[in-house]
Amino acid sequence: MPTDKATSMKIVIFGPPGSGKGTYASLLKKRLDIPHISTGELVREEIQNKTELGIEIRKYSDAGKLVPDEVITKILKKRLTPILSKGFILEGYPRSIEQARQLEKIANVDVVINLIVPDRVIVDRLSSRVQCRNCGAIYNEQTLKPKITGKCDKCGAELFKRADDQPDVILERLKIYKANSTPVLDYYKKRKLLKEITNDDPNVSPEIIAERILKLVQI
Ligand code: ADP
Ligand code: ZN
Numbered sequence: 001m002p003t004d005k006a007t008s009m010k011i012v013i014f015g016p017p018g019s020g021k022g023t024y025a026s027l028l029k030k031r032l033d034i035p036h037i038s039t040g041e042l043v044r045e046e047i048q049n050k051t052e053l054g055i056e057i058r059k060y061s062d063a064g065k066l067v068p069d070e071v072i073t074k075i076l077k078k079r080l081t082p083i084l085s086k087g088f089i090l091e092g093y094p095r096s097i098e099q100a101r102q103l104e105k106i107a108n109v110d111v112v113i114n115l116i117v118p119d120r121v122i123v124d125r126l127s128s129r130v131q132c133r134n135c136g137a138i139y140n141e142q143t144l145k146p147k148i149t150g151k152c153d154k155c156g157a158e159l160f161k162r163a164d165d166q167p168d169v170i171l172e173r174l175k176i177y178k179a180n181s182t183p184v185l186d187y188y189k190k191r192k193l194l195k196e197i198t199n200d201d202p203n204v205s206p207e208i209i210a211e212r213i214l215k216l217v218q219i
Helices: 021-032 039-048 052-062 069-086 097-106 119-127 167-190 206-218
Strands: 010-014 036-038 088-091 111-116 129-132 138-140 194-198
Touching: 010 021, 010 167, 021 036, 021 088, 021 206, 036 039, 036 069, 039 052, 039 069, 039 088, 052 069, 069 088, 069 097, 097 167, 111 206, 119 129, 119 167, 167 194, 194 206
Parallel strands: 010 088, 010 111, 036 088, 111 194
Antiparallel strands: 129 138
C-alpha cells in the first residue's frame, strides 16, 4: 500500500483507556515512518526517572486521575516541538477541551481517529495486561502471552502490571474518559477532522485494525 500521502501527517489517535491506542500507534509508526508520541509513556518516563515533575505527577497517574492540563501540555510540547516537520502519531492527548486548544497552538492536526470500544472489552483487556519494564512491549495474560511467564519475548526483562490497571482504577479511568471525551470529540467533529472505528470484537487482530486506520488516514 502506498504510504507517501501520509508522510509527515499529524495524526491523533483518540479512544478510551485499553482501546489499543498504543498498540495501533506503534504499528502505524512502522508503516508510515512517523514518530509516535504517547503522553501516557511520557508520564511514566518522568515517574521512572524520578524527575521533579515525575514525583509531582505520580499521585495522579497511580490513581488513574488526569495530570493537570498545564503540566501535561508542558511535557508534550517539549517532546513534540523538535519533531513537528516529521509529523506525528499522537496518542493520549488531548483529553480535555483545554488540551485540544493547546494542541492547536502547537500544531495543525490533519486527522483524529476515534476508537469506539465497549467497556466489557476494555475491562477484560486491561485487567490482564502486562508490560515490559525495559522496552515497554505489551502482553496479555489471556490473549497475548509471552513465551516465558513474566519475561519479555523481545528483551528478556521482567513484565509488570501497571498500578493503574487494577479493576477499581480501570473503572475510575473509564469514568473520567466518559466525562471528558464528548466535548473533545465535538471539537474535532466541528473541524471535520474526526474519523471513527468501532472495535467490539476482541478477536480481531491489532494488525487488521491498524490497516483500517491506515485506510482512513490516507483518504
Ligand atoms: P490510559 O490507558 O488510562 O489512557 P495512559 O497510558 O494513556 O493511560 O496514561 C497514563 C496516565 O498518564 C493517565 O492516567 C494520566 O494520569 C496521565 N496522562 C496521560 N496523558 C494525559 C493527558 N493528556 N492529560 C492528563 N493526564 C494524562
Ligand atoms: Zn522488553
